[in-house]
Amino acid sequence: MMKKHNFSAGPCVLPQEVLKKASEAVINFNGLDLSLIEISHRSKDFIEVMENARSLAIELLGLEGKGYKALFLQGGASLEFLMVAYNLLEKKAAYLNTGTWSSKALKEAKFLGEVAEVASSKDANFNYIPKGYTIPEDADYFHCTSNNTIFGTQIKDFPQTAVPLVCDMSSDIFSRQLDFSKFDLIYAGAQKNMGPAGTTLVVVKEEVLGKVSRAIPSMLDYKVHLDKDSMFNTPPVFAVYVSMLTLQWLKDLGGIAAIEKINNEKASLVYNEIDRNPLFKGFAAREDRSSMNATFNLVDEAHKDAFDALWKGAGINGLNGHRSVGGYRASMYNALSVESAKVLVETMQELEKKVG
């Protein structure tokens, strides 16, 4: 097998040891002589997986004993756009618009009530994070996107809010230390830092629920899922299991504090090269640069074929930028090795040697 350097934006690189265990469990899980995916989700063995996954999430975020619970749901972050509003929006909600995903979250919330867009960076193709905006005090909640996967920006300072704080952390959860107890509801599709596509982590402070007057359909009601310990209906067994393995891997590594150092090292390597190398320029405003997704372009598009051949030849995968930005996007999620970041830097330097 050729060593690949997987910079895919999601689904994305996962730890090799996690993949190995997941592969084995598909054949024989827990020594049961049955596959993980052919046993009842009500079996002791799977209930243990679900409970481990839920408690590992709470523990890694430092939220034990603070009134939070974790759910593993289906539908992706996209269904959370709707569920958040169904469960929390009584009259008016405030949204910060920092990109494609924020815009979509905002759009779905409008089905349930009034939405105030407190600020937007759409004027500059979302290459920065708006600051100094005001959150209406009568909003039911404030919603933001911590990391903008497509544009490569990341919120560094979250606002102090009088109203509940809701955050889509799909693309940077478990990647950096934050005071997670500032948030009332966090959600994240698994397919970046947590596991395969097919499950969504929701971490919610229970006290914010039950305040809207509408009747909520069962599958969209966080309370229904909480009452059933995230097993109201058949959960996405495989995705939850692999998420559990990845969270255990992170815990064994030293948790968020440890991975944050590694993530910062990778981001420094890549951003330093983007800045140093005269052939490349960064897309996002410097102060808002994401440590997960580095977006950058060639100064001269004429070098595209040469660069593409170089990185593909080096075993790099998934470096093409999203069509909204063009150029390149180096997604450096938790499981990406420092070595992979170095290989990318070397190919950028090779291009310079070749054409510079």
Added chain:
Amino acid sequence: MMKKHNFSAGPCVLPQEVLKKASEAVINFNGLDLSLIEISHRSKDFIEVMENARSLAIELLGLEGKGYKALFLQGGASLEFLMVAYNLLEKKAAYLNTGTWSSKALKEAKFLGEVAEVASSKDANFNYIPKGYTIPEDADYFHCTSNNTIFGTQIKDFPQTAVPLVCDMSSDIFSRQLDFSKFDLIYAGAQKNMGPAGTTLVVVKEEVLGKVSRAIPSMLDYKVHLDKDSMFNTPPVFAVYVSMLTLQWLKDLGGIAAIEKINNEKASLVYNEIDRNPLFKGFAAREDRSSMNATFNLVDEAHKDAFDALWKGAGINGLNGHRSVGGYRASMYNALSVESAKVLVETMQELEKKVG
């Protein structure tokens, strides 16, 4: 590895060759030197998986060229309870209540409009399928559950309907030949005859959509998913892949006609023994017996420990009945071998020898 006989009601037994391929793909998919679960869902390799899964579903159901499309969604059949009503219920819908799942479907539909329960077998703990009911002609659609997983009953003759026919086929899709073109919308959680938990197949006749006046949130709108070829948001990659493998396995076997013969053979073996053996009695009305889930009880509960020891010792798994019925439930989905059905019959006969 001890040979297991997996009678689990779902998630449940899958073909061994499917499990083997799935396990390999978690390490190295399509020879890419990357895991199936760490590549982009927009990659050529995964788009091919999704397209194959969709077209195999249509082909196996004999619905090619008849105006139908297939979707692989998230949220389980439970989310379809809601989506069906969101997309089709303008004023009033008609529901046949044949068990726990029908009741839940009906409950969610009530969030969107009026629901007429045309008949119910609740009076007899759902041990039969009501017949001779009338479907109101002004209903937006008629909803039924083809196979009642918990109670072990199955609809043999579907009513002629003037209104669109919607069916939850979660636990018997792809198991028997039907004129599937009688149905306007079919849905099924994957975790019985198709694959792992985590994806839901929806097969819909496009012409029935777009007729309700309400605005439908994106993730609940079948048209949104159809327009994006089932990739509106990140699909549950692994569950779709394994479903595709299972559908391919079924096609190679000879399709629904071939599996129906095997399913009938298994069902005959088990029901004949239930009837013959004086220690056991069937739960469901004979004419409505499910070929997928055989529910039965001990005539004398005093033999419970002896029988449980016998089947567990024989490598049988998942035979305990649902708490609504008690006793036993032998789920005999497509991937269960005739050999496993024979092993169950032998343990029933052994009990007779021991205590009879």
